[in-house]
Amino acid sequence: MQRERGPVRVSPARAAVVGHPIGHSRSPDLHRAAYAVLGEDIDYGAHDLVEEQLPAFVDARRGDPAWRGLSVTMPLKSAAAACADERTGLGEAVGVVNTLVFRPDGTLLGHNTDVAGIVGAVRAAGAVPGTPRVAVLGGGGTATAAVAAAGGLGAPAVDVFVRAPARAGRTVEAGCRLGVPVRLRAWDEAPGALPGYDVVVSTLPPHGADDLAERAAALAPATTGVLLDAAYDPWPSALARAWTRAGGAVAPGIDMLIFQAVDQIRLFTGRGPGEPLPREQDVIAALCTAVGRPVRVVPSPPRT
Template identity: 35%
Template sequence: MTILRAEVIGDPIAHSKSPLIHRFWLDALGIDGSYDACRVSADDLAGYFARCRDLPEWRGCNVTIPHKEAVLAHVEDRGDVRSSIGAMNTIFRDEDGTLVGTNTDAAGFYGPLSGSAWTGAHAAVVGAGGGARAVLFALSRMGFDRVTLLNRNVLKAGALLGHFGLKGDALPLDAPLPAADLLVNASPLGMQGQPPLDVDLDDLPDDAVVYDLVYAPIETPLLAQARARDLAAVDGLEMLIGQAAAAFAIFFGAEPPRDRDAELRELLTA
């Protein structure tokens, strides 16, 4: 019997919690499969996919920093992800051996925010990489009236706002935060081995939501600052688990047991 295999690729990759998530679901459902972390350098992306293409047991991979945009050049884009989000985080092997890319980040990001009305709201987003693209794609469909995008490269930030048809401003990283209803850190700042995100939350309204996509550590300095101000805080595990659930169904052909999310979070935070 063939053991189905999937993995997460990136560089670095040791921090990834994706193996814990997928293995938890595999065990819970009694599926004979595996999910591992694999460090793949930018120079080896083409070779990695060439090797996986001929392995029938390889069902696919998740993609993390810094490859979410680069993988577009190596796989088939049936859903026109290139023109929409412009980044992929999930690659799967079709029955004929074709490697196909998609993006489950946008849905994973949206999940924790789906219970609120955001029409006419103002969002501030930090970062302009693959994760930010998924966030901006989601925001463009959630009814936000304005988006302020902060990034080291202001020209790139401005181009991204235009790409997603969002009204707003592109500002440098050290610019003061606007009085936004939602603040999203879609950059690596605050991640283990990275400097913290240095922002002042004083101008955010009392009902603002602070959402940090970083999940290593789970309690980032940004989230600690938000909680100190009694602001609603969403950690990176929310998006990580949400996007992983969609990818798991693609890889292993079964819906993960989301009724056990509390148990999964305990495992991930132990």
């Protein structure tokens, strides 16, 4: 029997991932595996939507007791933030949301679980000092989550390498709201500079850092840092190969997807962000297995 949390919920419940294109999404595999472990009767699907279609899709499900929430992927994260009646503090600070939670009163809560996904993937990949030097590649929507994650990892500031600084204004603003100062740096400086960072997060699309990887490989730098490349298809990316050859640890974007899904699953099962799940390690193991990844364990944050 499904456990009730507050107002009675309809069973089976419903949730889904939305975005465009959506056929490649691994979210259905992840969520279905988690709900099987938890014994939750939640039917999780996928809907191909463009930005103009999202508000009507959301409004049609407001107040429906069967609907728990939506996982939101590109290019809908900004539109999803506009659909939310309320955003969590983190969702408000980052400015984009990847999660919409349908509440019993018909309102929607917006949250960003990409931040937890980045933190979890980085910590599972390698050792991170208590106050790491963090660099981010790219200044788009995912970069704002990466800046928030840098703060979560203990970074006092973050360097963001961009080709077009004028397009990174939202990332700089997010850093101000989060108390994590952002310094924009020229893209051409990245090949020589990145090996000196403890954590590097690439938020670029597939092949977006191939030129950087080629130039970095020519310099043959050494590093002990952790690279998270948010692009996971094809894998390994040119940047991941170059980073591995230089001696660094690498996390693919699929690990970020795994750990951000854990926080969504909390919300879709009536819990709060960060609230432990029953059998949480078993849930994480099931998610890893569902997408063909080794079981990941996140160590406790280092003491400072």
